[in-house]
Amino acid sequence: xxxxxxxxxxxxxxxxxxxxxxxxxxxxxxxxxxxxxxxxxxxxxxxxxxxxxxxxxxxxxxxxxxxxxxxxxxxxxxxxxxxxxxxxxxxxxxxxxxxxxxxxxxxxxxxxxxxxxxxxxxxxxxxxxxxxxxxxxxxxxxxxxxxxxxxxxxxxxxxxxxxxxxxxxxxxxxxxxxxxxxxxxxxxxxxxxxxxxxxxxxxxxxxxxxxxxxxxxxxxxxxxxxxxxxxxxxxxxxxxxxxxxxxxxxxxxxxxxxxxxxxxxxxxxxxxxxxxxxxxxxxxxxxxxxxxxxxxxxxxxxxxxxxxxxxxxxxxxxxxxxxxxxxxxxxxxxxxxxxxxxxxxxxxxxxxxxxxxxxxxxxxxxxxxxxxxxxxxxxxxxxxxxxxxxxxxxxxxxxxxxxxxxxxxxxxxxxxxxxxxxxxxxxxxxxxxxxxxxxxxxxxxxxxxxxxxxxxxxxxxxxxxxxxxxxxxxxxxxxxxxxxxxxxxxxxxxxxxxxxxxxxxxxxxxxxxxxxxxxxxxxxxxxxxxxxxxxxxxxxxxxxxxxxxxxxxxxxxxxxxxxxxxxxxxxxxxxxxxxxxxxxxxxxxxxxxxxxxxxxxxxxxxxxxxxxxxxxxxxxxxxxxxxxxxxxxxxxxxxxxxxxxxxxxxx
Numbered sequence: 001x002x003x004x005x006x007x008x009x010x011x012x013x014x015x016x017x018x019x020x021x022x023x024x025x026x027x028x029x030x031x032x033x034x035x036x037x038x039x040x041x042x043x044x045x046x047x048x049x050x051x052x053x054x055x056x057x058x059x060x061x062x063x064x065x066x067x068x069x070x071x072x073x074x075x076x077x078x079x080x081x082x083x084x085x086x087x088x089x090x091x092x093x094x095x096x097x098x099x100x101x102x103x104x105x106x107x108x109x110x111x112x113x114x115x116x117x118x119x120x121x122x123x124x125x126x127x128x129x130x131x132x133x134x135x136x137x138x139x140x141x142x143x144x145x146x147x148x149x150x151x152x153x154x155x156x157x158x159x160x161x162x163x164x165x166x167x168x169x170x171x172x173x174x175x176x177x178x179x180x181x182x183x184x185x186x187x188x189x190x191x192x193x194x195x196x197x198x199x200x201x202x203x204x205x206x207x208x209x210x211x212x213x214x215x216x217x218x219x220x221x222x223x224x225x226x227x228x229x230x231x232x233x234x235x236x237x238x239x240x241x242x243x244x245x246x247x248x249x250x251x252x253x254x255x256x257x258x259x260x261x262x263x264x265x266x267x268x269x270x271x272x273x274x275x276x277x278x279x280x281x282x283x284x285x286x287x288x289x290x291x292x293x294x295x296x297x298x299x300x301x302x303x304x305x306x307x308x309x310x311x312x313x314x315x316x317x318x319x320x321x322x323x324x325x326x327x328x329x330x331x332x333x334x335x336x337x338x339x340x341x342x343x344x345x346x347x348x349x350x351x352x353x354x355x356x357x358x359x360x361x362x363x364x365x366x367x368x369x370x371x372x373x374x375x376x377x378x379x380x381x382x383x384x385x386x387x388x389x390x391x392x393x394x395x396x397x398x399x400x401x402x403x404x405x406x407x408x409x410x411x412x413x414x415x416x417x418x419x420x421x422x423x424x425x426x427x428x429x430x431x432x433x434x435x436x437x438x439x440x441x442x443x444x445x446x447x448x449x450x451x452x453x454x455x456x457x458x459x460x461x462x463x464x465x466x467x468x469x470x471x472x473x474x475x476x477x478x479x480x481x482x483x484x485x486x487x488x489x490x491x492x493x494x495x496x497x498x499x500x501x502x503x504x505x506x507x508x509x510x511x512x513x514x515x516x517x518x519x520x521x522x523x524x525x526x527x528x529x530x531x532x533x534x535x536x537x538x539x540x541x542x543x544x545x546x547x548x549x550x551x552x553x554x555x556x557x558x559x560x561x562x563x564x565x566x567x568x569x570x571x572x573x574x575x576x577x578x579x580x581x582x583x584x585x586x587x588x589x590x591x592x593x594x595x596x597x598x599x600x601x602x603x604x605x606x607x608x609x610x611x612x613x614x615x616x617x618x619x620x621x622x623x624x625x626x627x628x629x630x631x632x633x634x635x636x637x638x639x640x641x642x643x644x645x646x647x648x649x650x651x
Contacts, residue, residue, distance in 0.1 A: 032057065103120070135147070188469070247552055280379070382531075
């Protein structure tokens with residue numbers, strides 16, 4: 001076992017490639033150029049395989065056995081080749097089984113298992129994998145390419161079809177380098193961005209570039225790509241066990257997942273916000289005998305605007321004896337203006353979740369000391385941690401009030417509330433609450449999520465954009481709910497829909513891009529699919545119990561975490577965006593959202609944007625989310641639509 005761990009080659013990296021229907025069409029310099037563009041994902045090494053119809057490339061960030069593990073890796077007779085990004089946690093069991101079946105493995109890497117699993121199981125190899133992954137397997141005998149992405153969408157994967165060729169890569173920037181590709185905005189994706197704050201897959205902001213969805217494989221053969229789903233999370237029916245049963249089972253699954261995520265021969269740490277999820281990961285890392293865990297948090301000095309998480313993170317760090325580091329917002333104007341172009345280049349498309357700021361900073365800080373960090377991402381989607389879940393459940397109860405009473409008294413009172421500075425976004429949420437009360441549940445939940453509703457988007461866009469949009473909006477949440485449901489239980493419906501949409505489109509995309517920009521691997525134990533499948537068996541009454549969110553997780557962690565952490569309201573790495581947009585970031589907003597800048601972009605009604613700025617700066621309404629979305633779209637447009645060469649961002 002010890003030798004197996006030392007010999008193991010664990011790589012976090014990026015992959016690229018092209019496949020062609022006719023031989024002799026592979027552009028080797030192009031594949032190398034695509035690979036160079038994602039150097040930050042793997043600064044340690046690169047590797048290539050070129051055949052008559054295919055070119056494969058990869059960048060490597062070595063985590064274990066840094067002197068070995070070249071990719072691409074092949075089978076015994078060099079007829080099957082693989083490039084792989086990620087980690088297979090159950091590779092030891094897979095390796096032993098493959099050897100019993102007669103396969104000869106030349107290395108001790110998890111990557112090599114993939115080519116032999118393909119020989120043994122064909123396309124069904126993905127059902128045997130436990131981990132986070134994106135891979136491309138070339139079968140030279142059948143002239144077939146197999147692309148696979150992990151169940152939850154932890155690792156990214158994009159593709160572009162052009163004539164009789166398919167190009168693919170870990171990031172969009174690889175595909176922007178394809179000769180002949182003309183950048184054109186997908187207006188439906190643009191509209192979706194202003195609803196959801198991110199561009200939902202499988203589309204991207206660019207016409208022609210798509211995402212391989214989570215839990216899907218793609219097979220390219222004879223010039224055609226076919227995608228199919230191989231895994232679908234389903235509830236197992238209403239459970240009848242006690243809360244103690246589920247809490248004990250959850251703790252067992254989390255302990256196993258964290259232990260599997262700790263394999264590393266390079267410095268390893270954890271993000272620590274002082275909330276339940278990140279604190280649980282740190283506690284379980286420490287209990288697993290990891291030694292002195294390095295932890296990182298970010299906060300505000302006394303006198304600064306913003307909620308300082310440092311005391312809560314420090315309490316956990318002290319309890320578990322971690323090597324703890326704290327980082328501060330010292331000059332928000334300079335810090336954010338300096339990092340926003342890099343953030344946009346890490347995503348290659350507009351991304352409107354303002355938590356990119358603290359996540360960028362914490363990734364940058366952690367990479368100075370560690371190569372791998374564990375995160376609590378996923379706990380909110382699994383166990384009901386977002387405030388919007390309680391809001392949607394409250395709306396269900398609000399609907400029970402006679403309509404005459406609601407329409408005659410309650411709705412007018414709520415709609416008449418002034419949006420004063422101290423109210424934050426709560427008044428806006430209350431107004432959305434009453435506006436959506438009579439909608440069918442899927443539409444109502446989407447209305448809670450939307451940054452701009454359809455009427456607001458109509459006012460925001462220029463006349464040309466409005467005329468070009470082929471439909472009023474993407475009812476993504478409704479589509480997802482129809483796919484996973486319908487459920488009688490509204491909480492389960494929301495959780496399963498968010499696992500299909502918000503989790504991969506926002507949370508995991510953010511985690512991957514910002515960490516990989518800094519050549520940092522982030523692992524997410526909550527999203528080990530065995531943990532996720534167990535969580536799906538837990539009744540919703542144990543996820544939100546009365547006013548208590550994440551009830552079963554809290555029960556599971558009693559004894560591991562202090563009560564003041566278990567009972568805290570969720571904050572995470574949050575920033576005071578509303579105040580910053582009126583203060584230190586005011587000039588940046590006015591500069592990039594000036595009438596001249598907006599006219600150059602050509603997508604917006606200039607007067608509508610000016611109104612948003614005026615109302616926000618005058619404390620008439622809180623438009624922090626709307627303005628942040630517009631700002632990021634304009635900055636992306638300046639960087640990507642006014643130039644032809646994507647940037648790798650390498651120093």
